[in-house]
Amino acid sequence: MPLPANIRDFQNSLKEYGLDGYIVTHQSDLNYLTDFPQEGFALLVGRRKVWAMLPMLLKDHFQKSVPGCEILAAVSLLPALSKITQKHNLRRVGFDSEKELYARGKSLKDAGCVETPSLLAHLRAVKSRRDLERVEKACAMTAAAFRLLKPNIKPGRSEISVARELESLMTQLGGEGVAFETIVASGPNGALPHHRSSEKIIGKDQAIVIDFGCVYKLYRSDMTRTVFTGKPNGPYARIYGLVEKSQRAGMLKVRPGVAAGDVDEASRRVIARAGYGKYFIHSTGHGVGIDIHEPPRVAPKSREKLRPGMVVTVEPGIYLPGRFGVRIEDTLAVTSKGSRILTQ
Template sequence: MKGLEKRLETLRTQMRERQIEGILITSIPNRTYLSRFTGTAGILLITLSKAFLVTDGRYMTQARQQSPDFQVEMHDGNEFERVAALCQQESVQILSFEEEHLTYAEYRILLHLCHETQLVPIKGFVEELRLIKDDQELQAHQRAMRIVDQVYEQMLEEIRPGNTEQEIAARIEFLMRKMGASGPSFATIVASGHRSSLPHGIASEKIIHHNEMITFDFGCFVDGYVSDLTRTFFLGKPDEKHSEIYGIVLEAQEKTLETMRPGMTGKEVDQIARDVIESYGYGDFFRHGTGHGIGLEIHEAPSLRLTSEEVLRPGMVVTVEPGIYLPNEFGVRIEDDVLITESGAIRLTKATKEFIAI
């Protein structure tokens, strides 16, 4: 069974178990996961026996090419009118919709049009299927990860004082595209000097100077799937405090990678890294969760943070990214993408974690 056929069959199995006659998919990542359609306009209607992709005239050829398992339907300006007609045609009495991805205005339109169909909200239905990556998804992830590994190594050779953070970010994004990425998976972070103490210090007009800590946090899309890599290095000669903080963060990250296992909750994984950092007295300066899931989106379940009860399972891909941020001084974060296996975790990003001084 091919990848998309298997996903649809798994979805329908879940639909039968929950007594769902039909489901309307309006989330773009969920639509892509189930159909591979990448156009900017389109929704899915899936029943226990048929699958429809409703789009406009611009995308009819693309939709048929990308989504051969779907019957492609063209609407004339109101996609929900076509959905309502299909529900009547297929005798769908109860239609589930994604409550987090349908606006109230869209719901009112659908409610008005679906006279003979009851609308029932569901949450996280497709997202649950997306938690476990299949071989095709892992291959796309790994291609995206190889690109960021290579870009980081090249940037270590190129970076010099005098460039702005924005110029460096532009170079990173150019190289990712040149190596085969379709684009960055989020706004590239280049944070130098005191700005490295900002966990999400998106590249600014600040000029990079000698004797500064620099953090890169960047990723790319390949075949719809993301990578997410963070590395911190020093431009010049670091002092003892720079080396100390880097060593603590690296110890916290490696301890987490060595210890995390399927069956652990997100908060248990988070506590591993947090315990290391707290043992050195820097707990107040670790101000975010230890990681998050990745896939078609840069932030997916499961979350690795203090409040997360989500359980790790084999086949999940997550980040592990502890950090210490000393306000107005500098910060350090080290992040890798990780595959959860039957016995532990495998690091998928391979870029060096040595504390490099250039």
């Protein structure tokens, strides 16, 4: 049987980088290549063959799930690597020095392997049709869960109870876990972008920032909404409208050929011109896939060009210390002609 499509795509790229093989040990990269959800294995990807080094207890499961690989069970990476490279004349073998553990990375380098970071990151940034469908499914479940939750966000509930209900709804709709720790941040807590949901009771007339996502077949979603308990007051309504305008400006920029930094600049300009620039304290967005934060970075000075198949977030925010915060985030797929919002 043929190797998985993502492995074949990676094999085709090795020649471009002057490599005979590449060692893959990082879990997200292994998930991407094999679609195998278990931990505790490594791959050596050659231009024509692939070797999987794994414990005996994974052998049968891996063989059924990932066709086409030669399996080396109960072996250590470095001795196995030495034998394979000599037997198959793999002279130039790379590894991702940015993701590798220090000690093993040093050993690989001492063994003659070449530091070639970000090769898989470049491939993973553009999703295949199958992988994009998985992100879409995760985003659809996330958006549907929020629609069910919204009527239940009321004063008197704790932040953590709202977070748990939202997570339960995503699971009921088919999510296989949370994409990251769900954030429910009410009142002054909303001015802390990475607040941890707490036992704090949600009060009347408070802004609540809710940042959440789920996992579907290894791929993740990311979405943020800010709601108000009661009738929105003047300051909140003004800030919310400004963030909403900023997000629209950024999303309109998401299309092929545009630098990711230009998306950030479009969103940031709206907030800065209104006098709130110093309260927008993070980048505008990021790529999403198997990891919640992937390339491209939608940040100042990021020159990476957007390409069809990329998935990015646009999530401007304004955070007023001691008062409240507002963030609105959607996940978008870059299409051949523009973009499509997945979290709606």
